[in-house]
Amino acid sequence: MPVKRSQVSVVCFLAFMNGLAAFGIDSSLPAFDEIRPDIGLSDGSNQISLIVTVYIIGVSLGQIILGPFTDRFGRIPSLKFGLTLYMFGALGSLLSQNLITILIFRFFWGLGSGIPASMRTTIARDLYSGDEMAKVMSKIMAVFLLGPIITPLVSEGFLSFTSWRVVYLLGIVLAGIGILSSVWFGETLPSTKKRNLDWEMTSKSFKTIFSTRLTISYVLAVTFGQGAFVIWLSSSQPIFDLIYGRANQFAVIFSILGIPMAIAFFASNYFISLFGAKRVAIFSVVLSVLSNAVSLLLALGDGVPNFWIWLILIGSSNIFLSLLTPIGLSLALEPMGDFAGTASGVAGAISLGGAGLLAAIFSSQINYTVTPLAFGYLLYSIISLLLIFYAESGRKTISEISPVT
DSSP, X not given: OOOOOOHHHHHHHHHHHHHHHHHHHHTTGGGHHHHHHHTTOOTTOGGGGHHHHHHHHHHHHHXXXXXXXXXXXXXXXXXXXXXXXXXXXXXXXXXXXXXXXXXXXXXXXXXXXXXXXXXXXXXXXXXOXXXXXXXXXXXXXHHHTHHHXXXXXXXXXXXXXXXXXXXXXXXXXXXXXXXHHHHHHOOOSOGGGOOOOOHHHHHHHHHHXXXXXXXXXXXXXXXXXXXXXXXXXXXXXXXXXXXXXXXXGXXXXXXXXXXXXXXXXXXXHHHXXXXXXXXXXXXXXXXXXXXXXXXXXXXXXXXXXXXXXXXXXXXXXXXXXXXXXXXXXXXXXXTTGGGHHHHHHHHHHHHHXXXXXXXXXXXXXXXXXXXXXXXXXXXXXXXXXXXXXXXXXXXXXXXXXXXXX
């Protein structure tokens, strides 16, 4: 008998799953200074950023490797396995005494995060389609953003009286709650749609994904959009500290920036209903391009524009580019049908893993100027916009796209 779920329960469940994946990053950023000496790094060592990089790589590989398993064994059994691996990685990380050990366990932590990270699109695709799916995805992102708003502040609060290891312990507790909530939520993949786990079928699924112009173009558009955001994610703490001398304000400001993003996601549902997901995606990226152009012009001066003006511009661009992620992925998965699990895994791996690589090109250049960040934002937002136009110029109706046989 099918499980009846309200849209509110779907949104909250998937936002929590997505938040678990983000917790591994958001909880670590304020703790960099505390983690360094405990794993043998000197004060100010840039090697500490590797714990974020390795985690992101783990998440991206987890989605592409474990994605097909969700189509074979179902969403909930796969989710339980992923969260168990998540707990293993978090436990190993909090017990680590050196850099190599923590990097190994951070990778496993990220690998386990790949399943809950991909569930946002996979389960949403099971239950919804078209503009309705885009609206649900935007609501999920809006609720999910409560995590990045709260987590850095909670982490900072814990660090004021205890160790970063306790913060990581909280991740284990949250994963346990995730396993229990998945039992309550129930399976969304009908048994008739489960596929055998064999290389031939999986390879055909991959071929369909990469040969479907609409899908791969939107995935790449999201990749470049996220690439810009990851530049900010990986370099924001050093920028606050080294360039603007505001390290003590980082956690609070980082959290506050999530509030207008959450509001924008809720508001986007109205505009999706009015204009459609495609037009909202294009308009959001156009606004990002304009914001980034102004930001670059200001940065080309002495490389250190007024802090508050720069923050407003970068915050605005983050809002516009982040709107592209749920809308773009929902449009990308439209043609995938029964291969939503594999497609979601591949889309997540490409967008997140690719974003990490794209961000590294510019974040490594940021020392005492924000110019590399501004240039990277403008370049990637322009490429993202061009990819959307390319996707839509060759759009076919879903029924015209050949299924995998």
